[in-house]
Amino acid sequence: MSGAAYESVIGLEVHVQLATRTKLFCGCLNVYGADANTNVCSVCTGQPGALPVLNGFALELAVRAGLALGCAIASRTKFDRKNYFYPDLPKGYQISQLERPVNGEGSLRFVNEAGEERVVRIARAHLEEDAGKTMHPDGDRSSLVDLNRAGIPLLEIVSAPDLRTPQEAYRYLTELKRRLRYARVSECDMEKGSLRCDANVSIRPAGATELGTRTEIKNLNSFRNVERALAHEIERQTAVVEEGGSVVQETRTWREDEERTETLRSKEEAEDYRYFPDPDLPEFELEEERVDAIRAALPEMPDVKRARYVGSLGIPEATADVLTADRDAAEWFDACVAALPDGGDAKGVANAVTGVVLALANDQGVSIADLRLTPERLVEVVGLVDDGTISRQAARKVIAELDAGDEAPAEVVERLGLAQVSDEDALGATVDEVIAAQEKVVEDYRGGNENALNALVGGVMKATKGKANPQLARELLIRRLGGAGG
Amino acid sequence: MDPGSIDAIARLARLDLDDDAKQRVQAELDAILETFRTLADVDVEGVPPLFHVGDPVGRPREDEPFDGASRDEILRNAPATRDGCYEVPRVLE
Ligand SMILES: [Zn+2]
Numbered sequence: 001m002s003g004a005a006y007e008s009v010i011g012l013e014v015h016v017q018l019a020t021r022t023k024l025f026c027g028c029l030n031v032y033g034a035d036a037n038t039n040v041c042s043v044c045t046g047q048p049g050a051l052p053v054l055n056g057f058a059l060e061l062a063v064r065a066g067l068a069l070g071c072a073i074a075s076r077t078k079f080d081r082k083n084y085f086y087p088d089l090p091k092g093y094q095i096s097q098l099e100r101p102v103n104g105e106g107s108l109r110f111v112n113e114a115g116e117e118r119v120v121r122i123a124r125a126h127l128e129e130d131a132g133k134t135m136h137p138d139g140d141r142s143s144l145v146d147l148n149r150a151g152i153p154l155l156e157i158v159s160a161p162d163l164r165t166p167q168e169a170y171r172y173l174t175e176l177k178r179r180l181r182y183a184r185v186s187e188c189d190m191e192k193g194s195l196r197c198d199a200n201v202s203i204r205p206a207g208a209t210e211l212g213t214r215t216e217i218k219n220l221n222s223f224r225n226v227e228r229a230l231a232h233e234i235e236r237q238t239a240v241v242e243e244g245g246s247v248v249q250e251t252r253t254w255r256e257d258e259e260r261t262e263t264l265r266s267k268e269e270a271e272d273y274r275y276f277p278d279p280d281l282p283e284f285e286l287e288e289e290r291v292d293a294i295r296a297a298l299p300e301m302p303d304v305k306r307a308r309y310v311g312s313l314g315i316p317e318a319t320a321d322v323l324t325a326d327r328d329a330a331e332w333f334d335a336c337v338a339a340l341p342d343g344g345d346a347k348g349v350a351n352a353v354t355g356v357v358l359a360l361a362n363d364q365g366v367s368i369a370d371l372r373l374t375p376e377r378l379v380e381v382v383g384l385v386d387d388g389t390i391s392r393q394a395a396r397k398v399i400a401e402l403d404a405g406d407e408a409p410a411e412v413v414e415r416l417g418l419a420q421v422s423d424e425d426a427l428g429a430t431v432d433e434v435i436a437a438q439e440k441v442v443e444d445y446r447g448g449n450e451n452a453l454n455a456l457v458g459g460v461m462k463a464t465k466g467k468a469n470p471q472l473a474r475e476l477l478i479r480r481l482g483g484a485g486g
Numbered sequence: 487m488d489p490g491s492i493d494a495i496a497r498l499a500r501l502d503l504d505d506d507a508k509q510r511v512q513a514e515l516d517a518i519l520e521t522f523r524t525l526a527d528v529d530v531e532g533v534p535p536l537f538h539v540g541d542p543v544g545r546p547r548e549d550e551p552f553d554g555a556s557r558d559e560i561l562r563n564a565p566a567t568r569d570g571c572y573e574v575p576r577v578l579e
Pocket of ligand 1: 554
């Protein structure tokens with residue numbers, strides 16, 4: 001039976017750690033990589049009598065994320081206890097939100113692998129506290145618990161089961177991460193655990209409306225692994241159904257080393273969390289004016305930026321994608337555009353940012369925003385290329401020099417002798433010399449060999465140590481040798 | 487309350503109850519449920535739900551760090567510790 005006989009139905013649960021200074025309900029630092037149990041207090045270790053106090057900035061970041069995802073923001077929000085036992089959960093319950101989450105329904109728009117625009121509904125996005133970390137040293141009879149992570153604010157973003165392929169899941173995650181990073185809600189760094197993802201998946205006959213029995217996959221540590229694990233799980237479910245069996249509702253874990261999913265726990269063992277309102281925390285109000293102010297402070301979102309770059313600046317789509325992948329890069333480019341003179345070369349600047357400046361930042365391992373090179377200087381350099389003062393090659397050198405010191409572009413060009421020879425008389429003499437010295441090549445060219453012209457241009461470039469303006473050299477050669485290709 | 491429910495609650499609470507304890511707990515829970523049934527009989531038509539008996543609306547705090555507890559202070563309350571961590575019986579996923 002072909003793969004098209006079934007379609008898959010995928011929903012994702014994403015947890016992101018919010019970029020606050022302190023934890024959700026206490027003033028312990030929210031930092032990654034500290035020594036075990038050094039950012040702890042009586043609240044986040046669950047000592048008797050300790051009471052939680054909500055971090056207002058965490059609430060604001062939750063709203064910001066909700067607005068970036070087009071969610072309906074609750075006017076009143078409250079917290080509930082989710083009860084279960086695990087050594088990394090010191091109170092025996094996690095403070096979460098069941099009945100009145102900060103964010104209700106929203107949606108996320110992205111382009112799928114077939115180039116189609118997709119809109120995936122967000123069911124909800126609620127605040128909760130992170131658990132601690134349990135380590136299981138090899139061959140040990142004990143487990144070790146570090147509570148630094150316990151109480152770090154999390155936003156759980158639950159999608160509706162609207163995704164249809166593993167590739168769509170990958171693209172949804174990429175777009176979600178991009179938006180959350182634009183909104184400066186979270187670093188969304190999977191390696192540091194500030195973004196985590198669980199996937200729900202089922203299959204059904206193509207075109208059916210009823211949902212099949214789903215499984216949940218955990219232990220997904222990269223977007224690629226989400227995609228791979230889903231592909232394997234869909235294959236496994238399809239094989240089960242085709243052999244006449246039925247899919248069992250269960251939680252499965254992804255074994256990256258073995259490229260397969262395996263059962264973690266079945267539905268019978270599933271937890272009953274016995275949620276109830278947390279009596280330690282009151283309700284919180286999200287006044288309309290406050291939400292409006294948070295909305296007004298949101299930056300232009302990447303899809304809007306991309307459309308503007310392509311539509312009104314005439315930048316190629318692929319370049320616009322690179323520019324908008326990261327908010328810092330896009331804002332750096334926006335600053336360039338602001339510095340451009342009327343009718344300036346936005347496309348040339350975009351190419352310089354994606355082709356040279358981002359590579360420079362990458363080589364140094366810093367954000368583009370932290371370079372010494374400024375957008376204004378880059379615009380000057382592009383102007384020098386456009387008016388023929390320097391070549392594109394030389395521009396790379398100038399940009400690197402600008403980032404290493406405090407000189408003006410013209411000073412660098414002068415100091416390194418990078419100005420092109422664009423003077424016809426000065427270049428004319430060299431062109432004559434090259435023609436005289438390369439009789440054989442000249443003959444080839446006159447005989448109709450176009451490539452011979454490139455060799456002659458190369459000769460001029462060599463004779464001028466790369467300083468000749470190549471367009472002008474080509475023009476002068478053609479003029480002297482009498483038209484193109486003999 | 488039936489014995490099956492008592493077993494389920496005991497399992498969720500990680501309590502290992504012998505038969506005597508189960509019978510005692512069952513009687514206690516029945517009394518508690520009876521009290522709540524009385525509450526459930528009250529006519530609350532038109533009364534908005536109350537989630538909290540203190541301040542109706544909370545005031546969040548600023549996102550400012552405070553001095554928490556030292557590791558030694560916190561771990562002093564733990565039955566067993568090692569390498570700056572709580573040491574617990576091995577748990578396997
Ligand atoms: Zn704390």
